Amino acid sequence: NAGVTQTPKFQVLKTGQSMTLQCAQDMNHEYMSWYRQDPGMGLRLIHYSVGAGITDQGEVPNGYNVSRSTTEDFPLRLLSAAPSQTSVYFCASSYGPLALAKNIQYFGAGTRLSVL
Amino acid sequence: GESVGLHLPTLSVQEGDNSIINCAYSNSASDYFIWYKQESGKGPQFIIDIRSNMDKRQGQRVTVLLNKTVKHLSLQIAATQPGDSAVYFCAEVPSGFNFGNEKLTFGTGTRLTIIP
Numbered sequence: 001n002a003g004v005t006q007t008p009k010f011q012v013l014k015t016g017q018s019m020t021l022q023c024a025q026d027m028n029h030e031y032m033s034w035y036r037q038d039p040g041m042g043l044r045l046i047h048y049s050v051g052a053g054i055t056d057q058g059e060v061p062n063g064y065n066v067s068r069s070t071t072e073d074f075p076l077r078l079l080s081a082a083p084s085q086t087s088v089y090f091c092a093s094s095y096g097p098l099a100l101a102k103n104i105q106y107f108g109a110g111t112r113l114s115v116l
Numbered sequence: 117g118e119s120v121g122l123h124l125p126t127l128s129v130q131e132g133d134n135s136i137i138n139c140a141y142s143n144s145a146s147d148y149f150i151w152y153k154q155e156s157g158k159g160p161q162f163i164i165d166i167r168s169n170m171d172k173r174q175g176q177r178v179t180v181l182l183n184k185t186v187k188h189l190s191l192q193i194a195a196t197q198p199g200d201s202a203v204y205f206c207a208e209v210p211s212g213f214n215f216g217n218e219k220l221t222f223g224t225g226t227r228l229t230i231i232p
Contacts, residue, residue: 004159031217040124042205042222043160050216058218090159098217099148099167099209105217107159 002026006091006108013081013115021076021111023091031094032074033058033105034066036087043090049074081115088112124203128229129196137226139189139206146208151180151191154203154225163191163204168211193228201230 007022025032033048045058047066055066063085065077074093078085094105129135141149147168152160166173166180166189173180179192189206205225214220 033217040224042207042224044222045218045220048216048218056216056218092159094217097214098150098220099214104162105220107161109157109159 004091004093004106004108006089006111008111009109010112011114013078013113015081015083015115017081019078019081021078021089021091021113023074023076023108024072025074025091025093025106026072027093027095027106028071029093029095029106030071031096031103031105032068033092034064034074034076035090035092036060037090037110038087046076046089078113083115086113086115124225124227126227126229128231130231131198132195135193135196135200135228137191137193137204137228139191139223139226141187141189141206141208141223143208143210143221144184144187145210145212147211148209149180149182149189150207150209150220151178151189152205152207152222154205156202160205196228196230198230198232201228203227 004025030051034046035043037043044060049055049068052071089111091108092105094103096103150165151163153163154160164175164180171182177194181190203225205223207222
């Protein structure tokens with residue numbers, strides 16, 4: 001069971017370039033989320049999805065797009081990379097809402113992104 | 117992990133000793149709390165959770181204590197091992213509608229180092 005898989009593990013972009021961070025889970029989880037983690041700050045939610053075809057914005061959505069065409073995949077797109085988007089990005093999934101029925105959120109290993 | 121930097125509180129504990137990691141939460145309406153462990157280069161991993169109607173919960177070698185009066189949470193790790201070296205952070209979920217886990221708020225974390 002692979003869990004949550006993120007690719008690539010590392011990426012360097014130039015300002016203005018676009019790219020897609022991939023996230024896939026094989027646990028048949030409905031809920032998926034993207035977070036960014038910056039030094040001295042807690043994880044911050046970028047976008048989330050509660051099922052295929054349903055997405056919504058989190059705390060810091062500007063500059064990012066998502067889509068959820070399948071239950072398994074939840075890609076994060078950077079439209080025009082900026083140095084402020086240098087961060088570590090984590091994808092997470094859970095069967096349902098946390099605090100209900102013992103749902104646990106599983107995280108991928110992260111993508112370390114540098115924007116020059 | 118490498119994604120949290122120099123401003124993290126740190127705690128060093130001799131192998132075999134017990135450790136206590138503290139977390140102050142801000143929202144008095146929070147009613148569900150989670151502790152995560154993040155090893156270097158990896159994503160966060162669920163350790164233990166507790167609901168606001170409890171003041172203590174025990175797992176394998178870990179105990180979480182909740183003091184709602186002072187909005188304080190602690191994680192106790194018994195008989196620490198080298199593999200316990202990691203960043204630990206708490207997260208809270210306020211009561212009420214939490215459609216897609218979007219209300220989950222993370223703390224910045226404490227770096228625990230186990231001295232052999």
